[in-house]
Amino acid sequence: MDPSRPDRYGRRMVYQHPLAYLLGLEGIALLRAWAGDFDRDFIDRRLAEVRRLLATAALAGHAGTVVERGDSLTGYRQWAATYDDEPRNGLFDADEPVMHDIIDALPPGDALDAACGTGRYAEHLAGRGHRVVGVDSSPDMLERARTRVPSGDFLLGDLDRLPVADGSMDLVVSALALCHVPTLEPVMAEFARVLRPGGHLAISDAHHELVLRGSVPHALGPGGEPGLVPSYRHTTGDFLRAALSAGFQVRRCEEPRGPDDPTPPPPPPTELTVGGWEGWPWTLMELVPEATRAAWAIPGVVVWHFERGHGRR
Structure with missing residues (x-):
């Protein structure tokens, strides 16, 4: 082939x-x-x-090996049972200090965890007094999020078609997910749609240089065939163009790295x-x-x- x-x-x-x-x-x-x-x-x-x-x-x-471009749903279904196990994903330790700093400076309100996974940030938001809605395209991940955050409302949906009303959120959080969408503009437009004027958006994502070096999750085929979750390299300019066109203003940008x-x-x-x-x-x-x-x-x-x-x- x-x-x-x-x-x-x-x-x-x-x-x-x-x-x-x-x-x-x-x-x-x-x-x-x-x-x-x-x-x-x-x-x-x-x-x-x-x-x-x-x-x-x-x-x-x-x-060499010929690898299929798989899909995110397959990957998340395969990871769901072990996603929160030790040792933790090293990117969690990289994004959480900055993300928590942003979240913790904001007053409690209505918060959306977009691509919530197993509820890592939904749990933190609930602990800070927010009324939490979580959206994810993976039923397996949502099942674990509901167990982890019983007070949250968890819905099946996609980042570019969020099942959330216009202007209903004070805060949107999305962590380590946007590298799996090919273009940022539709997602940023959805984030802007569901936020109230003056609402806040906190995003963490795999750095584009990390993806370039091969940090791409595996999503095996039904017979264990090699497959990769689609992963895209979104640069600083990509984020800025998508965010500014959706009506967002930049408040902070960090690229945390270990010592x-x-x-x-x-x-x-x-x-x-x-x-x-x-x-x-x-x-x-x-x-x-x-x-x-x-x-x-x-x-x-x-x-x-x-x-x-x-x-x-």
Whole structure:
């Protein structure tokens, strides 16, 4: 199958090759060195590692994997039972301090958790005294949210067609969901529709640089076939254009990132083994730890605080 052609359902397939991913990490690391972030010894190590990767038969001779573009519903159905388990999704630790800071500064009111998942933010909103409505497209996630937040009203719906009345909300929260919608304008327009004038919108999303480096959730096919949840890279400009056109004003934007690790990265393994696709790209990153650290020195999330204007849209 030619992965560049649509499949029989009109969806394009993705071709993933382990060597291509590893060389991509090395390339990003070398570009940082080109800009002056690292010294000549770092560059020499990268070039030597590239030669080693190219000479490794398990990598160079790998056939790669053709991956279907799955759908979010399948992915969320597969994650629902373990979504809140330990260890937590690392992006939760990145977005919650800023999101909580925004939410906690606002008075209690009518709050919508859009794409509420299992109720992570609905629970926080209820704890702050808000009357909470949660909307999600996944029945499995909603079932868990209802158990987690018994006082909330949880509805099945999509981000671009929210089952919520015009001007009925004081606050809309949406966390780590917009990277799964292809365009932001319809969603931002819906957020503006359901908010009262002067209402607030708090958004966290996977940073576009994170998606670029392969942080895309898996959504396996019915027989366990490789599949990915559709994930899109929305830049700062994309958010601003969509928000401003919907009548929002920017109140805050943060790109939180963890502290730099002062310890040296571990040495690469003596034997390079590819492993199965189900562990990619995470298991591949372990093969080139120094390049990975350099390439992944990016924010994990972007957090926005918008306010809906008082004028007519």
